[in-house]
Amino acid sequence: TFADHKHWVACCRPGQKLLGNEFTAFDCCDSGQELLGSKGTGYKCCPIGQTYDECTGVYKPVVTCPGAETMVNGQCLCPSGTYRTSAGVCEAVKCSSGVQFGKCYTFTLENGHRFGYNSAGFYTASEESRAQQFGKFKLCTNEYCTASNDINPGQPFYIKDIHGTANGGQHSKQWLNNAKDGSHITKTAHFSQAGMFTITKWSCGKYCLSGKDHGVGPTCPTEMLGATFTTADDQSCVPLTLLEVPCDVRSLANNCIW
Structure with missing residues:
Protein backbone atom coordinates (compact mmCIF):
# COMPACT_ATOMS: atom_id res chain seq x y z
CA THR A 1 0.00 0.00 0.00
CA PHE A 2 1.37 3.38 -1.03
CA ALA A 3 1.16 6.53 1.02
CA ASP A 4 -0.80 9.39 -0.54
CA HIS A 5 2.33 11.07 -1.81
CA LYS A 6 3.46 7.75 -3.37
CA HIS A 7 6.93 8.04 -1.82
CA TRP A 8 6.47 5.31 0.79
CA VAL A 9 5.03 1.84 0.67
CA ALA A 10 4.07 -0.76 3.31
CA CYS A 11 2.16 -4.02 3.65
CA CYS A 12 -1.28 -3.05 5.04
CA ARG A 13 -4.46 -5.07 5.40
CA PRO A 14 -7.19 -4.70 2.77
CA GLY A 15 -9.13 -1.46 3.31
CA GLN A 16 -6.28 0.21 5.19
CA LYS A 17 -4.04 2.97 3.95
CA LEU A 18 -0.56 4.08 4.85
CA LEU A 19 -0.46 7.37 6.77
CA GLY A 20 2.41 9.48 8.09
CA ASN A 21 5.76 10.75 6.85
CA GLU A 22 9.44 10.63 7.62
CA PHE A 23 9.10 13.43 10.18
CA THR A 24 6.39 11.75 12.26
CA ALA A 25 5.70 8.02 11.94
CA PHE A 26 4.05 5.54 9.61
CA ASP A 27 1.07 3.32 10.34
CA CYS A 28 -1.62 1.42 8.50
CA CYS A 29 -4.94 3.03 9.46
CA ASP A 30 -8.49 1.95 8.68
CA SER A 31 -10.87 3.98 6.57
CA GLY A 32 -12.21 6.95 8.55
CA GLN A 33 -9.05 7.22 10.64
CA GLU A 34 -6.13 9.62 10.73
CA LEU A 35 -2.71 9.43 12.33
CA LEU A 36 -2.46 11.61 15.44
CA GLY A 37 0.17 12.24 18.09
CA SER A 38 3.63 13.68 18.58
CA LYS A 39 7.19 12.58 19.15
CA GLY A 40 6.68 12.95 22.89
CA THR A 41 3.44 10.98 23.15
CA GLY A 42 3.78 8.61 20.20
CA TYR A 43 1.37 8.19 17.28
CA LYS A 44 -1.87 6.30 16.84
CA CYS A 45 -4.61 5.74 14.26
CA CYS A 46 -7.66 7.60 15.58
CA PRO A 47 -11.19 8.25 14.29
CA ILE A 48 -11.38 11.46 12.30
CA GLY A 49 -12.69 14.27 14.50
CA GLN A 50 -11.23 13.00 17.76
CA THR A 51 -8.21 14.45 19.53
CA TYR A 52 -5.24 12.31 20.48
CA ASP A 53 -6.24 12.45 24.17
CA GLU A 54 -9.79 11.36 23.36
CA CYS A 55 -8.52 8.54 21.20
CA THR A 56 -6.03 7.20 23.77
CA GLY A 57 -8.36 7.55 26.77
CA VAL A 58 -6.30 10.29 28.41
CA TYR A 59 -9.08 12.76 27.71
CA LYS A 60 -11.56 13.44 30.49
CA PRO A 61 -14.71 15.15 29.31
CA VAL A 62 -15.50 18.47 30.96
CA VAL A 63 -18.43 17.95 33.32
CA THR A 64 -20.57 21.01 33.81
CA CYS A 65 -22.80 21.44 36.84
CA PRO A 66 -26.39 22.63 36.49
CA GLY A 67 -27.50 26.10 37.53
CA ALA A 68 -25.71 27.62 40.51
CA GLU A 69 -23.81 24.46 41.47
CA THR A 70 -20.04 24.28 41.00
CA MET A 71 -17.63 21.36 40.65
CA VAL A 72 -15.71 20.56 43.86
CA ASN A 73 -13.56 17.41 43.97
CA GLY A 74 -15.62 15.79 41.25
CA GLN A 75 -18.98 16.64 42.80
CA CYS A 76 -21.54 19.30 41.93
CA LEU A 77 -22.06 21.32 45.10
CA CYS A 78 -23.80 24.54 46.08
CA PRO A 79 -21.59 27.49 47.09
CA SER A 80 -20.77 28.06 50.75
CA GLY A 81 -23.65 29.66 52.64
CA THR A 82 -26.28 28.01 50.43
CA TYR A 83 -27.97 24.63 50.25
CA ARG A 84 -29.39 22.52 47.39
CA THR A 85 -33.17 22.44 47.01
CA SER A 86 -33.23 20.77 43.57
CA ALA A 87 -30.83 20.19 40.67
CA GLY A 88 -29.02 23.45 39.98
CA VAL A 89 -31.03 25.44 42.52
CA CYS A 90 -29.12 26.79 45.53
CA GLU A 91 -30.81 28.89 48.19
CA ALA A 92 -29.21 30.99 50.91
CA VAL A 93 -29.04 29.43 54.36
CA LYS A 94 -31.54 31.20 56.57
CA CYS A 95 -29.76 32.03 59.80
CA SER A 96 -31.85 32.01 62.95
CA GLY A 116 -32.81 36.24 89.24
CA TYR A 117 -34.76 38.26 91.77
CA ASN A 118 -33.11 38.99 95.10
CA SER A 119 -34.77 39.84 98.40
CA ALA A 120 -32.80 43.10 98.29
CA GLY A 121 -35.47 44.21 95.83
CA PHE A 122 -33.82 43.92 92.43
CA TYR A 123 -32.42 41.41 89.90
CA THR A 124 -28.89 40.11 90.38
CA ALA A 125 -26.60 37.42 89.02
CA SER A 126 -25.61 35.92 92.35
CA GLU A 127 -25.65 32.60 94.17
CA GLU A 128 -29.10 31.09 94.68
CA SER A 129 -30.24 30.98 98.28
CA ARG A 130 -33.17 31.80 100.54
CA ALA A 131 -32.69 35.37 99.29
CA GLN A 132 -32.15 34.66 95.57
CA GLN A 133 -34.55 32.90 93.16
CA PHE A 134 -33.35 32.40 89.59
CA GLY A 135 -35.62 33.87 86.94
CA LYS A 136 -37.57 31.91 84.35
CA PHE A 137 -37.99 34.59 81.71
CA LYS A 138 -40.72 34.57 79.07
CA LEU A 139 -39.98 36.82 76.08
CA CYS A 140 -43.08 38.64 74.82
CA THR A 141 -43.97 41.10 72.06
CA ASN A 142 -46.97 42.38 73.99
CA GLU A 143 -48.76 42.13 77.32
CA TYR A 144 -50.46 38.88 76.29
CA CYS A 145 -47.37 37.09 74.89
CA THR A 146 -49.25 36.03 71.75
CA ALA A 147 -46.39 35.85 69.19
CA SER A 148 -44.24 32.74 68.66
CA ASN A 149 -41.81 33.63 65.85
CA ASP A 150 -38.01 34.10 65.98
CA ILE A 151 -36.58 37.19 67.68
CA ASN A 152 -34.18 39.09 65.41
CA PRO A 153 -31.53 41.62 66.50
CA GLY A 154 -33.09 45.03 67.17
CA GLN A 155 -36.59 43.56 67.53
CA PRO A 156 -37.96 44.76 70.90
CA PHE A 157 -39.59 42.50 73.48
CA TYR A 158 -40.70 42.52 77.10
CA ILE A 159 -39.53 40.06 79.76
CA LYS A 160 -41.98 38.38 82.13
CA ASP A 161 -40.50 36.49 85.08
CA ILE A 162 -42.62 33.38 85.70
CA HIS A 163 -40.98 32.91 89.10
CA GLY A 164 -41.74 34.90 92.22
CA THR A 165 -39.51 35.71 95.17
CA ALA A 166 -37.45 33.14 97.05
CA ASN A 167 -38.99 31.67 100.22
CA GLY A 168 -42.62 32.20 99.26
CA GLY A 169 -43.01 32.93 95.54
CA GLN A 170 -44.78 36.27 95.85
CA HIS A 171 -44.89 38.62 92.84
CA SER A 172 -44.66 35.87 90.20
CA LYS A 173 -45.47 36.52 86.52
CA GLN A 174 -44.36 40.15 86.70
CA TRP A 175 -42.34 42.23 84.24
CA LEU A 176 -38.74 43.37 84.39
CA ASN A 177 -38.98 47.15 84.60
CA ASN A 178 -37.28 50.03 82.79
CA ALA A 179 -34.89 51.22 85.55
CA LYS A 180 -32.03 53.23 84.07
CA ASP A 181 -28.70 54.93 84.70
CA GLY A 182 -27.67 53.04 87.82
CA SER A 183 -31.08 52.14 89.20
CA HIS A 184 -31.36 48.36 89.41
CA ILE A 185 -33.80 46.57 87.11
CA THR A 186 -36.52 45.08 89.30
CA LYS A 187 -40.07 43.68 89.04
CA THR A 188 -43.24 45.56 88.18
CA ALA A 189 -46.85 44.45 87.97
CA HIS A 190 -47.61 47.35 85.60
CA PHE A 191 -47.01 46.62 81.92
CA SER A 192 -46.65 50.36 81.22
CA GLN A 193 -43.45 50.32 83.32
CA ALA A 194 -41.96 47.23 81.67
CA GLY A 195 -38.56 47.63 80.01
CA MET A 196 -38.18 47.09 76.25
CA PHE A 197 -35.27 44.77 75.54
CA THR A 198 -33.42 43.46 72.49
CA ILE A 199 -31.03 40.54 72.11
CA THR A 200 -28.33 39.68 69.60
CA LYS A 201 -26.50 36.45 68.90
CA TRP A 202 -22.77 36.14 69.56
CA SER A 203 -20.43 33.32 68.59
CA CYS A 204 -19.80 30.20 70.70
CA GLY A 205 -23.42 30.01 71.91
CA LYS A 206 -23.41 33.40 73.61
CA TYR A 207 -25.99 36.20 73.44
CA CYS A 208 -25.97 39.83 74.54
CA LEU A 209 -28.99 41.52 76.13
CA SER A 210 -29.60 45.20 75.37
CA GLY A 211 -32.51 47.63 75.08
CA LYS A 212 -34.69 49.01 72.31
CA ASP A 213 -33.51 52.63 72.52
CA HIS A 214 -30.85 52.35 75.25
CA GLY A 215 -28.14 49.91 76.16
CA VAL A 216 -28.13 47.56 79.14
CA GLY A 217 -25.11 47.37 81.43
CA PRO A 218 -23.98 46.09 84.83
CA THR A 219 -24.52 47.99 88.04
CA CYS A 220 -23.07 47.60 91.53
CA PRO A 221 -22.45 46.01 93.96
CA THR A 222 -20.07 43.46 92.41
CA GLU A 223 -21.03 40.58 94.71
CA MET A 224 -24.68 41.12 93.72
CA LEU A 225 -24.23 42.02 90.06
CA GLY A 226 -27.33 43.81 88.80
CA ALA A 227 -28.34 45.46 85.52
CA THR A 228 -29.60 48.85 84.39
CA PHE A 229 -30.57 50.58 81.14
CA THR A 230 -27.81 52.96 79.97
CA THR A 231 -29.30 56.01 78.26
CA ALA A 232 -25.94 57.44 77.12
CA ASP A 233 -24.70 54.19 75.53
CA ASP A 234 -27.17 52.47 73.22
CA GLN A 235 -24.61 49.79 72.23
CA SER A 236 -23.99 48.49 75.75
CA CYS A 237 -25.22 44.93 76.35
CA VAL A 238 -24.89 42.22 78.99
CA PRO A 239 -23.27 38.97 77.74
CA LEU A 240 -25.13 35.84 78.81
CA THR A 241 -25.90 32.22 78.01
CA LEU A 242 -29.51 31.26 77.28
CA LEU A 243 -31.09 27.95 78.23
CA GLU A 244 -34.61 27.17 77.03
CA VAL A 245 -36.76 25.85 79.88
CA PRO A 246 -40.46 24.94 80.18
CA CYS A 247 -42.75 27.87 80.93
CA ASP A 248 -45.10 25.42 82.67
CA VAL A 249 -43.42 22.63 84.66
CA ARG A 250 -46.56 20.46 84.34
CA SER A 251 -47.02 20.61 80.56
CA LEU A 252 -46.75 17.34 78.58
CA ALA A 253 -45.11 19.36 75.80
CA ASN A 254 -41.98 19.44 77.97
CA ASN A 255 -41.20 15.90 76.82
CA CYS A 256 -40.45 17.33 73.37
CA ILE A 257 -38.45 20.41 74.43
CA TRP A 258 -35.13 18.82 73.49
Whole structure:
Protein backbone atom coordinates (compact mmCIF):
# COMPACT_ATOMS: atom_id res chain seq x y z
CA THR A 1 0.00 0.00 0.00
CA PHE A 2 1.37 3.38 -1.03
CA ALA A 3 1.16 6.53 1.02
CA ASP A 4 -0.80 9.39 -0.54
CA HIS A 5 2.33 11.07 -1.81
CA LYS A 6 3.46 7.75 -3.37
CA HIS A 7 6.93 8.04 -1.82
CA TRP A 8 6.47 5.31 0.79
CA VAL A 9 5.03 1.84 0.67
CA ALA A 10 4.07 -0.76 3.31
CA CYS A 11 2.16 -4.02 3.65
CA CYS A 12 -1.28 -3.05 5.04
CA ARG A 13 -4.46 -5.07 5.40
CA PRO A 14 -7.19 -4.70 2.77
CA GLY A 15 -9.13 -1.46 3.31
CA GLN A 16 -6.28 0.21 5.19
CA LYS A 17 -4.04 2.97 3.95
CA LEU A 18 -0.56 4.08 4.85
CA LEU A 19 -0.46 7.37 6.77
CA GLY A 20 2.41 9.48 8.09
CA ASN A 21 5.76 10.75 6.85
CA GLU A 22 9.44 10.63 7.62
CA PHE A 23 9.10 13.43 10.18
CA THR A 24 6.39 11.75 12.26
CA ALA A 25 5.70 8.02 11.94
CA PHE A 26 4.05 5.54 9.61
CA ASP A 27 1.07 3.32 10.34
CA CYS A 28 -1.62 1.42 8.50
CA CYS A 29 -4.94 3.03 9.46
CA ASP A 30 -8.49 1.95 8.68
CA SER A 31 -10.87 3.98 6.57
CA GLY A 32 -12.21 6.95 8.55
CA GLN A 33 -9.05 7.22 10.64
CA GLU A 34 -6.13 9.62 10.73
CA LEU A 35 -2.71 9.43 12.33
CA LEU A 36 -2.46 11.61 15.44
CA GLY A 37 0.17 12.24 18.09
CA SER A 38 3.63 13.68 18.58
CA LYS A 39 7.19 12.58 19.15
CA GLY A 40 6.68 12.95 22.89
CA THR A 41 3.44 10.98 23.15
CA GLY A 42 3.78 8.61 20.20
CA TYR A 43 1.37 8.19 17.28
CA LYS A 44 -1.87 6.30 16.84
CA CYS A 45 -4.61 5.74 14.26
CA CYS A 46 -7.66 7.60 15.58
CA PRO A 47 -11.19 8.25 14.29
CA ILE A 48 -11.38 11.46 12.30
CA GLY A 49 -12.69 14.27 14.50
CA GLN A 50 -11.23 13.00 17.76
CA THR A 51 -8.21 14.45 19.53
CA TYR A 52 -5.24 12.31 20.48
CA ASP A 53 -6.24 12.45 24.17
CA GLU A 54 -9.79 11.36 23.36
CA CYS A 55 -8.52 8.54 21.20
CA THR A 56 -6.03 7.20 23.77
CA GLY A 57 -8.36 7.55 26.77
CA VAL A 58 -6.30 10.29 28.41
CA TYR A 59 -9.08 12.76 27.71
CA LYS A 60 -11.56 13.44 30.49
CA PRO A 61 -14.71 15.15 29.31
CA VAL A 62 -15.50 18.47 30.96
CA VAL A 63 -18.43 17.95 33.32
CA THR A 64 -20.57 21.01 33.81
CA CYS A 65 -22.80 21.44 36.84
CA PRO A 66 -26.39 22.63 36.49
CA GLY A 67 -27.50 26.10 37.53
CA ALA A 68 -25.71 27.62 40.51
CA GLU A 69 -23.81 24.46 41.47
CA THR A 70 -20.04 24.28 41.00
CA MET A 71 -17.63 21.36 40.65
CA VAL A 72 -15.71 20.56 43.86
CA ASN A 73 -13.56 17.41 43.97
CA GLY A 74 -15.62 15.79 41.25
CA GLN A 75 -18.98 16.64 42.80
CA CYS A 76 -21.54 19.30 41.93
CA LEU A 77 -22.06 21.32 45.10
CA CYS A 78 -23.80 24.54 46.08
CA PRO A 79 -21.59 27.49 47.09
CA SER A 80 -20.77 28.06 50.75
CA GLY A 81 -23.65 29.66 52.64
CA THR A 82 -26.28 28.01 50.43
CA TYR A 83 -27.97 24.63 50.25
CA ARG A 84 -29.39 22.52 47.39
CA THR A 85 -33.17 22.44 47.01
CA SER A 86 -33.23 20.77 43.57
CA ALA A 87 -30.83 20.19 40.67
CA GLY A 88 -29.02 23.45 39.98
CA VAL A 89 -31.03 25.44 42.52
CA CYS A 90 -29.12 26.79 45.53
CA GLU A 91 -30.81 28.89 48.19
CA ALA A 92 -29.21 30.99 50.91
CA VAL A 93 -29.04 29.43 54.36
CA LYS A 94 -31.54 31.20 56.57
CA CYS A 95 -29.76 32.03 59.80
CA SER A 96 -31.85 32.01 62.95
CA SER A 97 -31.26 33.72 66.29
CA GLY A 98 -32.34 30.53 68.06
CA VAL A 99 -34.56 32.60 70.37
CA GLN A 100 -38.34 32.79 70.04
CA PHE A 101 -41.16 34.91 71.38
CA GLY A 102 -43.43 33.08 73.79
CA LYS A 103 -40.69 30.74 75.06
CA CYS A 104 -38.99 30.77 78.45
CA TYR A 105 -35.26 30.93 79.16
CA THR A 106 -32.81 31.23 82.02
CA PHE A 107 -30.04 33.85 81.78
CA THR A 108 -26.57 32.84 83.01
CA LEU A 109 -24.15 35.75 83.18
CA GLU A 110 -20.38 35.71 82.76
CA ASN A 111 -19.80 35.28 86.52
CA GLY A 112 -21.44 31.85 86.26
CA HIS A 113 -24.60 32.77 88.19
CA ARG A 114 -28.14 32.79 86.87
CA PHE A 115 -29.95 36.11 86.76
CA GLY A 116 -32.81 36.24 89.24
CA TYR A 117 -34.76 38.26 91.77
CA ASN A 118 -33.11 38.99 95.10
CA SER A 119 -34.77 39.84 98.40
CA ALA A 120 -32.80 43.10 98.29
CA GLY A 121 -35.47 44.21 95.83
CA PHE A 122 -33.82 43.92 92.43
CA TYR A 123 -32.42 41.41 89.90
CA THR A 124 -28.89 40.11 90.38
CA ALA A 125 -26.60 37.42 89.02
CA SER A 126 -25.61 35.92 92.35
CA GLU A 127 -25.65 32.60 94.17
CA GLU A 128 -29.10 31.09 94.68
CA SER A 129 -30.24 30.98 98.28
CA ARG A 130 -33.17 31.80 100.54
CA ALA A 131 -32.69 35.37 99.29
CA GLN A 132 -32.15 34.66 95.57
CA GLN A 133 -34.55 32.90 93.16
CA PHE A 134 -33.35 32.40 89.59
CA GLY A 135 -35.62 33.87 86.94
CA LYS A 136 -37.57 31.91 84.35
CA PHE A 137 -37.99 34.59 81.71
CA LYS A 138 -40.72 34.57 79.07
CA LEU A 139 -39.98 36.82 76.08
CA CYS A 140 -43.08 38.64 74.82
CA THR A 141 -43.97 41.10 72.06
CA ASN A 142 -46.97 42.38 73.99
CA GLU A 143 -48.76 42.13 77.32
CA TYR A 144 -50.46 38.88 76.29
CA CYS A 145 -47.37 37.09 74.89
CA THR A 146 -49.25 36.03 71.75
CA ALA A 147 -46.39 35.85 69.19
CA SER A 148 -44.24 32.74 68.66
CA ASN A 149 -41.81 33.63 65.85
CA ASP A 150 -38.01 34.10 65.98
CA ILE A 151 -36.58 37.19 67.68
CA ASN A 152 -34.18 39.09 65.41
CA PRO A 153 -31.53 41.62 66.50
CA GLY A 154 -33.09 45.03 67.17
CA GLN A 155 -36.59 43.56 67.53
CA PRO A 156 -37.96 44.76 70.90
CA PHE A 157 -39.59 42.50 73.48
CA TYR A 158 -40.70 42.52 77.10
CA ILE A 159 -39.53 40.06 79.76
CA LYS A 160 -41.98 38.38 82.13
CA ASP A 161 -40.50 36.49 85.08
CA ILE A 162 -42.62 33.38 85.70
CA HIS A 163 -40.98 32.91 89.10
CA GLY A 164 -41.74 34.90 92.22
CA THR A 165 -39.51 35.71 95.17
CA ALA A 166 -37.45 33.14 97.05
CA ASN A 167 -38.99 31.67 100.22
CA GLY A 168 -42.62 32.20 99.26
CA GLY A 169 -43.01 32.93 95.54
CA GLN A 170 -44.78 36.27 95.85
CA HIS A 171 -44.89 38.62 92.84
CA SER A 172 -44.66 35.87 90.20
CA LYS A 173 -45.47 36.52 86.52
CA GLN A 174 -44.36 40.15 86.70
CA TRP A 175 -42.34 42.23 84.24
CA LEU A 176 -38.74 43.37 84.39
CA ASN A 177 -38.98 47.15 84.60
CA ASN A 178 -37.28 50.03 82.79
CA ALA A 179 -34.89 51.22 85.55
CA LYS A 180 -32.03 53.23 84.07
CA ASP A 181 -28.70 54.93 84.70
CA GLY A 182 -27.67 53.04 87.82
CA SER A 183 -31.08 52.14 89.20
CA HIS A 184 -31.36 48.36 89.41
CA ILE A 185 -33.80 46.57 87.11
CA THR A 186 -36.52 45.08 89.30
CA LYS A 187 -40.07 43.68 89.04
CA THR A 188 -43.24 45.56 88.18
CA ALA A 189 -46.85 44.45 87.97
CA HIS A 190 -47.61 47.35 85.60
CA PHE A 191 -47.01 46.62 81.92
CA SER A 192 -46.65 50.36 81.22
CA GLN A 193 -43.45 50.32 83.32
CA ALA A 194 -41.96 47.23 81.67
CA GLY A 195 -38.56 47.63 80.01
CA MET A 196 -38.18 47.09 76.25
CA PHE A 197 -35.27 44.77 75.54
CA THR A 198 -33.42 43.46 72.49
CA ILE A 199 -31.03 40.54 72.11
CA THR A 200 -28.33 39.68 69.60
CA LYS A 201 -26.50 36.45 68.90
CA TRP A 202 -22.77 36.14 69.56
CA SER A 203 -20.43 33.32 68.59
CA CYS A 204 -19.80 30.20 70.70
CA GLY A 205 -23.42 30.01 71.91
CA LYS A 206 -23.41 33.40 73.61
CA TYR A 207 -25.99 36.20 73.44
CA CYS A 208 -25.97 39.83 74.54
CA LEU A 209 -28.99 41.52 76.13
CA SER A 210 -29.60 45.20 75.37
CA GLY A 211 -32.51 47.63 75.08
CA LYS A 212 -34.69 49.01 72.31
CA ASP A 213 -33.51 52.63 72.52
CA HIS A 214 -30.85 52.35 75.25
CA GLY A 215 -28.14 49.91 76.16
CA VAL A 216 -28.13 47.56 79.14
CA GLY A 217 -25.11 47.37 81.43
CA PRO A 218 -23.98 46.09 84.83
CA THR A 219 -24.52 47.99 88.04
CA CYS A 220 -23.07 47.60 91.53
CA PRO A 221 -22.45 46.01 93.96
CA THR A 222 -20.07 43.46 92.41
CA GLU A 223 -21.03 40.58 94.71
CA MET A 224 -24.68 41.12 93.72
CA LEU A 225 -24.23 42.02 90.06
CA GLY A 226 -27.33 43.81 88.80
CA ALA A 227 -28.34 45.46 85.52
CA THR A 228 -29.60 48.85 84.39
CA PHE A 229 -30.57 50.58 81.14
CA THR A 230 -27.81 52.96 79.97
CA THR A 231 -29.30 56.01 78.26
CA ALA A 232 -25.94 57.44 77.12
CA ASP A 233 -24.70 54.19 75.53
CA ASP A 234 -27.17 52.47 73.22
CA GLN A 235 -24.61 49.79 72.23
CA SER A 236 -23.99 48.49 75.75
CA CYS A 237 -25.22 44.93 76.35
CA VAL A 238 -24.89 42.22 78.99
CA PRO A 239 -23.27 38.97 77.74
CA LEU A 240 -25.13 35.84 78.81
CA THR A 241 -25.90 32.22 78.01
CA LEU A 242 -29.51 31.26 77.28
CA LEU A 243 -31.09 27.95 78.23
CA GLU A 244 -34.61 27.17 77.03
CA VAL A 245 -36.76 25.85 79.88
CA PRO A 246 -40.46 24.94 80.18
CA CYS A 247 -42.75 27.87 80.93
CA ASP A 248 -45.10 25.42 82.67
CA VAL A 249 -43.42 22.63 84.66
CA ARG A 250 -46.56 20.46 84.34
CA SER A 251 -47.02 20.61 80.56
CA LEU A 252 -46.75 17.34 78.58
CA ALA A 253 -45.11 19.36 75.80
CA ASN A 254 -41.98 19.44 77.97
CA ASN A 255 -41.20 15.90 76.82
CA CYS A 256 -40.45 17.33 73.37
CA ILE A 257 -38.45 20.41 74.43
CA TRP A 258 -35.13 18.82 73.49
